[in-house]
Amino acid sequence: MKAKNIKKLLYHVLVGGFAILILYPVIWLVMSSFKRSNQIFVTAESLLPSPFILGNYAQGWEGFGDYGFSTFIGNTLVFVLFVLVGHLISCSLIAFGFARLKFVGRSFWFAIMIMTLMLPYEVIMIPQYIIFAKLGWLDSLKPLVVPAYFGHPFFIFLLVQFIRTIPRELDEAATIDGCNTFGIYRRIILPLLVPALATTSIFTFYWTWDNLLGPVLYLNSPSKYTVSMALNMFLSNESVSNWGAMFAMSVVSLIPVFIIFFIFQRYVVDGISTSGLKG
Template sequence: MGKSKVRYILYHVLVGGFAILLLYPVIWLLMSSFKVSNEIFITAESLIPMPFTFENYPQGWKGFGGYSFGVFIKNTVIFVAFMLIGHLISCSLIAFGFARLKFIGRGFWFAIMIATLMLPYEVVMIPQYIIFAKLEWLNSLKPLVVPAFFGHPFFIFLLVQFIRTIPRELDEAATIDGCSTFGIYRRIILPLITPALATTAIFTFYWTWDNLLGPVLYLNSPEKYTVSMALNMFLSNETVSNWGAMFAMSIVTLIPVFVIFFIFQRYVVEGISTSGLKG
């Protein structure tokens, strides 16, 4: 009993210490947001702000170009909402087709879809930009959100694996009761793949919330900037960078990320485990 207690204590001490080590950059960022901007890197080795100031937060919230940081948060929320809707609808439909419907070349097209996972974004970045430029979609959210309504290979693969664990007998029973193919998708499959859909939504939120490259490519007007672009605007090559304001707004933008993670972290585990039914 004594050895078990010692192992228990040692385990939690080691895990706790490792967690603190991983969280140190976030703690440093938080404490630096309360330092005077021009002293952040002079006193970088110290976590305690001397002097302690809240000025970085109201200064950062003022934003730039006449637009407050709230405008950039609103733009990002709209961006995330469209991406969530697009991924949840398109990926679940495509995954249902691959997992349940029989059509010519299903295995071939599934392999092609998986192969696109190995394509770096830089490979398709220029062709996509040319296409969207010819469509006159630049300086709008269309180039960023419209592709989401055509699926994402990672989430399609995740949902396909999840759907395959659901017994086909449920589909057959629903068909006998007069349920159509779309009815099976809506009434049988969707309720059972909720954990996988939650995982899709969480990862979509994370990848969209801090996406910088896409908005930088397609958005030119400050009133349409996202939070990642706004944070980048606090840095300057010509004048003094406002590190304090950037760190303060970085903390503000991290709040939704932590809230979403702590509320929905169990869905990530359930979704990736691909256990469609538990009985």
């Protein structure tokens, strides 16, 4: 028993040490948000701020010009909401088609979709920009939101794998009861797809909330800026960068991410583990 307790102690010490090592950058970010901007990198080896100030948060929350940081958070929430709805609707429908419907070239088109996962965004960035410019969609959320309603290959693959674990006997029973194809999707598949949809929602939230390249390409008006763009505005090549305010608002922007993770972390694990049970 003593040897077993020693192993447990060593295990927890080792895991705790790795956790501290991984979380140290976040801890340093939080502590630095309470330092003066001119002291953050000068006293980088000192974790605790001296003196301890709250002015960075007040200054950062004021934002830029007529737009407070709350405006940027609101823009990002709207952006995330529209993309999230688009991914849930389009990816679940497309995944249902690949997993349950039989049509000519199904395997071919599924393989093509999987191949698009290997395409870097930089490959399609310029053609997409030209298309959206000709449509007159620049300086709006349309180029960032509309593509979400045409599916995302990663989430489609995830949902297809999950749907394949659902017995087809449920579809047959629903057909006998009078359900059509869409009825099977809405009444049978969709309720059972909740864990995978939760995983899709969480990853969509993370990736959209942190997205910087897309908004930088298509948004020009400060009133439409997202959180990631607002954080970048604290840096300046011509004058002194306001690191304190940027770090403070970085901490604020991390709060929704941590809240979502701690509330829905069980769904992330369940959705990913269950989606890989059947190929």
